[in-house]
Amino acid sequence: xxxxxxxxxxxxxxxxxxxxxxxxxxxxxxxxxxxxxxxxxxxxxxxxxxxxxxxxxxxxxxxxxxxxxxxxxxxxxxxxxxxxxxxxxxxxxxxxxxxxxxxxxxxxxxxxxxxxxxxxxxxxxxxxxxxxxxxxxxxxxxxxxxxxxxxxxxxxxxxxxxxxxxxxxxxxxxxxxxxxxxxxxxxxxxxxxxxxxxxxxxxxxxxxxxxxxxxxxxxxxxxxxxxxxxxxxxxxxxxxxxxxxxxxxxxxxxxxxxxxxxxxxxxxxxxxxxxxxxxxxxxxxxxxxxxxxxxxxxxxxxxxxxxxxxxxxxxxxxxxxxxxxxxxxxxxxxxxxxxxxxxxxxxxxxxxxxxxxxxxxxxxxxxxxxxxxxxxxxxxxxxxxxxxxxxxxxxxxxxxxxxxxxxxxxxxxxxxxxxxxxxxxxxxxxxxxxxxxxxxxxxxxxxxxxxxxxxxxxxxxxxxxx
Numbered sequence: 188x189x190x191x192x193x194x195x196x197x198x199x200x201x202x203x204x205x206x207x208x209x210x211x212x213x214x215x216x217x218x219x220x221x222x223x224x225x226x227x228x229x230x231x232x233x234x235x236x237x238x239x240x241x242x243x244x245x246x247x248x249x250x251x252x253x254x255x256x257x258x259x260x261x262x263x264x265x266x267x268x269x270x271x272x273x274x275x276x277x278x279x280x281x282x283x284x285x286x287x288x289x290x291x292x293x294x295x296x297x298x299x300x301x302x303x304x305x306x307x308x309x310x311x312x313x314x315x316x317x318x319x320x321x322x323x324x325x326x327x328x329x330x331x332x333x334x335x336x337x338x339x340x341x342x343x344x345x346x347x348x349x350x351x352x353x354x355x356x357x358x359x360x361x362x363x364x365x366x367x368x369x370x371x372x373x374x375x376x377x378x379x380x381x382x383x384x385x386x387x388x389x390x391x392x393x394x395x396x397x398x399x400x401x402x403x404x405x406x407x408x409x410x411x412x413x414x415x416x417x418x419x420x421x422x423x424x425x426x427x428x429x430x431x432x433x434x435x436x437x438x439x440x441x442x443x444x445x446x447x448x449x450x451x452x453x454x455x456x457x458x459x460x461x462x463x464x465x466x467x468x469x470x471x472x473x474x475x476x477x478x479x480x481x482x483x484x485x486x487x488x489x490x491x492x493x494x495x496x497x498x499x500x501x502x503x504x505x506x507x508x509x510x511x512x513x514x515x516x517x518x519x520x521x522x523x524x525x526x527x528x529x530x531x532x533x534x535x536x537x538x539x540x541x542x543x544x545x546x547x548x549x550x551x552x553x554x555x556x557x558x559x560x561x562x563x564x565x566x567x568x569x570x571x572x573x574x575x576x577x578x579x580x581x582x583x584x585x586x587x588x589x590x591x592x593x594x595x596x597x598x599x600x601x602x603x604x605x606x607x608x609x610x611x612x613x614x615x616x617x618x619x620x621x622x623x624x625x626x627x628x629x630x631x632x633x634x635x636x637x638x639x640x641x642x643x644x645x646x647x648x649x650x651x652x653x
Contacts, residue, residue: 268281
């Protein structure tokens, strides 16, 4: 039964993700990203043309333009977009890759929680399902943004870091060292600002391993050096590619295109390390009425508080590691000039963080009374229905700059898009273009199909826990 559930959760999740892929709306960010992906197949790291609505680019010479976002996502999409160019629209292909990445994150989250809490597997699967569909990962499984790959890379690096910590008193398997470096490198290419996170957890791993080697210090240091050199060698492959890309595009290996673009816009490095500004940015992402976690995904705030206050449910070293993965990205992105995520739904930079909150949710479900389960399900249901409307209509509803302090992104923009007839999901396109269903039947049926699969999965898993 459990083995079947392990396959059922990722499979049905992937079906829902594919149903809600954005098939209509390009932005000034996604269009040049797709163009660059296609050019990479032709071994070109720059754009040969631009359109009036393109953003995030600089002209380095006549007819040669550089995309000024990190290279990781275009590089990831280049092969599938080129292979399927004559079969699928690139927008759908990109969304399909994002869906697969979030599905892979579900599998890795299960492995993480199983290592931490080898109790009832149904609680684990239920918590992951609620966290994925009731927060940001579902949103970013549908369209091209770095948040889906980052969610996979961060969860995978956490898993390998966890396995390194758990094996520090014995043999640290080389495969975990290699995989940790691999996912750290992919994370770095996808978003260089994750350097702070990579440095934080690698330093913590080194400290933990050294502290556990006091009884045999010489052996421990030698052992640590060999693993560290191996990690550096693997990570260097990605670092060297980044330096090469910077040199080809800007002429300076230490001057990435996004930094050049940031200077042109008068933003310097794009970072503001003023503590007051960082605290304000954290407030905007977590509490503010416009597009914060509290307003859009209230359960996530409860789980953050639980993670901080109930640290005794975790082994100390592991709790510190998890908090590194939560706090460091939150502070880093809060120092970024675009901390609110621009034209995106919710605080998109916190997408990997919300996926990791399935870890404390497992403990809450396992130890809390039935009444609290009902409250959790109600809070999550609000977010799931909200997400289904956003994904059916337009995943780019409006920017925070378009909202007054007392306006809400979902209510003002997504509900308006629903009433105005904006539709973008793949399932809606199938129902209208291929089956010929008219409005409002096509929209109602789209939402019913999506929500039916999700709630079947939740109820099936939850009933199995009782």
